[in-house]
Amino acid sequence: MENTFYKYQGTGNDFVMIDNRNGQFPKEDTELVAKICHRRFGVGADGLILLENDTETDFRMVYFNADGKEGSMCGNGGRCIVAFANFLDVIEEETVFNAVDGLHKATIVGDVVSLKMLDVSEIKEKSNALFMDTGSPHHIQLVNGLKSFNVAKEGARIRYGIYGEKGSNVNFVETNVDGGFSIRTYERGVEDETLSCGTGVTAVALGMYHIGNTKEKTVAVKALGGNLEVSFKEDHGAYSDIYLKGEAKQVFKGELTW
Numbered sequence: 001m002e003n004t005f006y007k008y009q010g011t012g013n014d015f016v017m018i019d020n021r022n023g024q025f026p027k028e029d030t031e032l033v034a035k036i037c038h039r040r041f042g043v044g045a046d047g048l049i050l051l052e053n054d055t056e057t058d059f060r061m062v063y064f065n066a067d068g069k070e071g072s073m074c075g076n077g078g079r080c081i082v083a084f085a086n087f088l089d090v091i092e093e094e095t096v097f098n099a100v101d102g103l104h105k106a107t108i109v110g111d112v113v114s115l116k117m118l119d120v121s122e123i124k125e126k127s128n129a130l131f132m133d134t135g136s137p138h139h140i141q142l143v144n145g146l147k148s149f150n151v152a153k154e155g156a157r158i159r160y161g162i163y164g165e166k167g168s169n170v171n172f173v174e175t176n177v178d179g180g181f182s183i184r185t186y187e188r189g190v191e192d193e194t195l196s197c198g199t200g201v202t203a204v205a206l207g208m209y210h211i212g213n214t215k216e217k218t219v220a221v222k223a224l225g226g227n228l229e230v231s232f233k234e235d236h237g238a239y240s241d242i243y244l245k246g247e248a249k250q251v252f253k254g255e256l257t258w
């Protein structure tokens with residue numbers, strides 16, 4: 001069945017997942033990808049991900065944002081594709097795969113995927129905000145009253161106003177009583193708030209450590225769609241062995257009839 005697709009979600013960040021090891025998916029068709037991701041005219045998803053063959057690793061992840069354009073790294077999508085590769089018997093519990101930002105190690109135990117993220121060597125401090133690249137660009141801003149904050153409006157303003165056409169993902173963060181953090185993210189390419197953003201959660205954990213808002217190197221981050229954990233090593237402001245951990249689940253299977 002060559003048009004089979006699967007749907008996965010990782011803490012509420014949802015993806016159409018396609019096994020493209022035969023190379024038949026027309027990935028240059030931006031309109032088609034956008035249509036598949038559209039929540040009224042298509043399947044509905046924050047992004048579409050292809051699992052492809054790779055010469056040097058177990059597989060290659062090719063990620064498209066909901067607007068149909070190839071995106072930068074997607075942390076939740078990375079966790080979901082590990083679950084998909086395990087489901088397809090491409091991998092067992094451990095893997096190394098290739099993505100747009102380079103190699104990623106990962107492990108899967110049950111529904112929980114732990115994904116190694118890109119090292120981060122530079123965190124820019126801006127007035128009232130931080131900026132870093134965790135595979136995707138992320139602006140981070142502390143706010144009060146996160147629950148009622150207008151993420152879509154403020155996110156869009158910052159994404160276009162400060163970062164222009166190329167843009168950035170924009171994260172708003174608040175400290176919880178237990179010492180962890182809550183996050184809401186405006187995603188570039190989706191151009192709206194999503195329920196979770198893995199590279200954003202990673203950026204928030206590193207950012208909060210960087211400015212001394214936590215002393216822990218294992219940080220709990222609550223997104224609207226679920227909880228994630230980020231662990232890392234730090235040496236003179238350089239971050240390595242960064243792992244993003246949380247659930248990734250297959251939710252349904254269908255046939256595309258384009």
Ligand SMILES: N[C@H](CCC[C@H](N)C(=O)O)C(=O)O
Pocket residue numbers: 013065070071072073074075076077136137168169187188189190196197198199200
């Ligand atoms: N949802 C993704 C981020 C996608 C990045 C994308 N919005 C871009 O800037 O190209 C994540 O879990 O990390």
